[in-house]
Amino acid sequence: MDSVAVVGASLAGLSAARALRAQGFGGRLTIVGAEPHRPYDRPPLSKEFLAGQMTTADLALEGEGEDLDAEWRLGVAATGLEQGRSLRIALADGSAVEAGGVVIATGAVARTLGDGLAGVHTLRTIEDAAALRADLDGARRLVVIGAGFIGAEVACVARALGLDVTIVEAAPAPFARALGPEMGTALSGLHEDHGVRLICGAAVRGLTGEGRVDGVLLEDGRRLDADVVLAGIGARPVVDWLDGSGVLVGDGVVCDTGGATSVPGVVAVGDCAAWFDPALGAHLRVEHWTGAARRPATAVQTLLSGGAAVPDTLAPPYLWSDQYGLRVQFAGHTLPGDEVSVEEGDLASRRFLAVYRREGRTVAVLGVEQPRSFTRWRRRLNEPAGAR
Amino acid sequence: MIPACPLAALPRGEALRIETDPPIAVFHTEDGELYAVDDTCTHQDASLADGWLEGCEVECPLHASRFDLRTGRVDAPPAKLPVRTHQVVVQDETVYVVPSDLPPNLPPGVRTTSA
Ligand SMILES: Cc1cc2nc3c(=O)[nH]c(=O)nc-3n(C[C@H](O)[C@H](O)[C@H](O)COP(=O)(O)OP(=O)(O)OC[C@H]3O[C@@H](n4cnc5c(N)ncnc54)[C@H](O)[C@@H]3O)c2cc1C
Ligand code: FES
Numbered sequence A: 001m002d003s004v005a006v007v008g009a010s011l012a013g014l015s016a017a018r019a020l021r022a023q024g025f026g027g028r029l030t031i032v033g034a035e036p037h038r039p040y041d042r043p044p045l046s047k048e049f050l051a052g053q054m055t056t057a058d059l060a061l062e063g064e065g066e067d068l069d070a071e072w073r074l075g076v077a078a079t080g081l082e083q084g085r086s087l088r089i090a091l092a093d094g095s096a097v098e099a100g101g102v103v104i105a106t107g108a109v110a111r112t113l114g115d116g117l118a119g120v121h122t123l124r125t126i127e128d129a130a131a132l133r134a135d136l137d138g139a140r141r142l143v144v145i146g147a148g149f150i151g152a153e154v155a156c157v158a159r160a161l162g163l164d165v166t167i168v169e170a171a172p173a174p175f176a177r178a179l180g181p182e183m184g185t186a187l188s189g190l191h192e193d194h195g196v197r198l199i200c201g202a203a204v205r206g207l208t209g210e211g212r213v214d215g216v217l218l219e220d221g222r223r224l225d226a227d228v229v230l231a232g233i234g235a236r237p238v239v240d241w242l243d244g245s246g247v248l249v250g251d252g253v254v255c256d257t258g259g260a261t262s263v264p265g266v267v268a269v270g271d272c273a274a275w276f277d278p279a280l281g282a283h284l285r286v287e288h289w290t291g292a293a294r295r296p297a298t299a300v301q302t303l304l305s306g307g308a309a310v311p312d313t314l315a316p317p318y319l320w321s322d323q324y325g326l327r328v329q330f331a332g333h334t335l336p337g338d339e340v341s342v343e344e345g346d347l348a349s350r351r352f353l354a355v356y357r358r359e360g361r362t363v364a365v366l367g368v369e370q371p372r373s374f375t376r377w378r379r380r381l382n383e384p385a386g387a388r
Numbered sequence B: 001m002i003p004a005c006p007l008a009a010l011p012r013g014e015a016l017r018i019e020t021d022p023p024i025a026v027f028h029t030e031d032g033e034l035y036a037v038d039d040t041c042t043h044q045d046a047s048l049a050d051g052w053l054e055g056c057e058v059e060c061p062l063h064a065s066r067f068d069l070r071t072g073r074v075d076a077p078p079a080k081l082p083v084r085t086h087q088v089v090v091q092d093e094t095v096y097v098v099p100s101d102l103p104p105n106l107p108p109g110v111r112t113t114s115a
Helices: A011-022 A126-136 A149-160 A181-193 A289-304 A371-379
Strands: A003-007 A028-033 A071-074 A078-083 A087-091 A096-099 A101-104 A108-110 A141-145 A164-169 A197-200 A204-208 A215-218 A223-225 A228-231 A235-237 A252-255 A266-268 A273-277 A282-285 A318-323 A326-332 A339-346 A351-358 A361-368 B002-006 B015-018 B024-028 B034-038 B052-054 B057-059 B066-068 B085-091 B094-098
Touching: A003 A011, A003 A087, A003 A096, A011 A028, A011 A289, A028 A096, A087 A101, A101 A289, A126 A149, A126 A228, A141 A149, A141 A223, A149 A164, A149 A181, A149 A318, A181 A197, A181 A351, A252 A266, A252 A282, A266 A289, A289 A318, A326 A371, A339 A371, A351 A371, A361 A371, A371 B052, B002 B015, B002 B024, B024 B094
Parallel strands: A003 A028, A003 A101, A028 A071, A101 A266, A141 A164, A141 A228, A164 A197, A252 A273
Antiparallel strands: A078 A087, A087 A096, A108 A235, A204 A215, A215 A223, A273 A282, A318 A326, A326 A361, A339 A351, A351 A361, B002 B094, B015 B024, B024 B034, B034 B085, B052 B057, B057 B066, B085 B094
16 A cells, blocks of 8 residues: 555544554655644643643644644645545645545544524634633623533533533433443532532423523523533534445444445545444444544454454443543443442442443442552453452 | 662553652563653653553553653654653662653643642
8 A cells, every 4th residue: 555545634644644644654645734834732721721721822732843744735625535546535725635545533522502593612622721711701601412421521611610500411320322321420429529519310402591691401491501601412423524425324434444435445544434343243333532543453453454354352442531520431431231249439429440241240340539549440341240 | 860660560461650750650561671760741741651551662541642661752643742751770779760861741731749
């Protein structure tokens, strides 16, 4: 393979470019990115950067003096992928990039409420974070819609800035999608500990205000006053540009356990990709930092070897989050019906380690301020019970 | 030289934190080698003694950057800077650390009380 194009210039794309060079690819490397910026890190956008403790320069993902000998096409989106004698990526400025191999790394975008009101935010990019911060300064009341990790982290920063904060969640517990209802409920106390109001099991009917938001209306008729609203209702994979390309798309680009897509010479990584997870027996789109940073090395192996070796296992998904100064870590994937038990610490002290089991296998582990034992459990995931 | 612990108190595969300023982590690898590095990850405030020891590398317990205990070199982000290494000496069945004179690479927000 003498040329590779990486589409998406963020964590997964940069990690793929690094892996290409590290694995000896010496050909032409083009990196296409819709954002005008060099690759930057997103986790701090809801944490230190939003809090003003980190600058734009601190977000840089590239090392000082790092040179991947790549042609960077920043500030221009890919609009299509065509298969011919080589692969052809059409760009929004009318130009095109031809390559023998393609890495799809277009990530995800925040789901929106679809309201044009000022004061209503989502958080995905550096511009989003700057705009949210500017609005929080001088505001009194923040309503966060959706009790996921990003929403809760923003709530935490806003509390520290002195705002009155309410989180509204449609599910019966916060973090329920990621952690399951039991542990989600166990963590709801965290919010109350810090003076954040949490309203669960409440669907949002709409927003109120003219030009600028002034409240959130709930289905049960309640109305919450708000100067600023953050919609933390998840993200959707950026795959629309692949329409008509032949690349199979479901919830994200459908990939095997090595990152190969349905089109030869095309692999996909990061938040836009749903790799087949043998432990789960299903394709799963993973939206966490570590997957976007580590899996590209596997995908690049797949690409450079022409798919010769498909790994038969996959490192389990892993995420971390900072909640009110506590380190939350979760690895694996939980499904309804998993058995959960607290193995260390206790829920009341908010410092504990919980293990999820399914059919005798340990399938996931949650740690709150338990880095050491968390790592041990994480290493043992998916082993049959008793193998410890 | 700072006494860390009796050699017998640090089995292979284990790590120990000494509460120096900044703290130092001492590792005993499965191959029987002893290494010491600054305990605080260069990315954020995490204790490398809590990390996962594999060969002569330790994986940070938080975001999984791996540090080579021999050189301090980091393999992949999020950590970008190497961790400072220290010399280890074993005398009379006791493990000692000879702290480095070089400046540490502490993460933003973490300071030594002396500096
Ligand atoms: C606020 C926030 C906080 C987070 N906190 C954590 C955390 O604490 N822990 C954790 O594990 N994970 C966290 N994450 C998730 C983590 O940041 C993501 O998993 C990671 O960014 C995924 O990287 P990616 O490169 O796949 O996608 P992205 O970072 O979404 O990057 C995709 C890039 O592709 C570009 N692109 C899109 N379409 C095109 C196109 N057609 N042509 C060219 N370029 C295109 C985009 O502009 C973007 O720059 C957080 C995410 C956010 C937003
Ligand atoms: S704290 Fe060590 S890698 Fe982030």
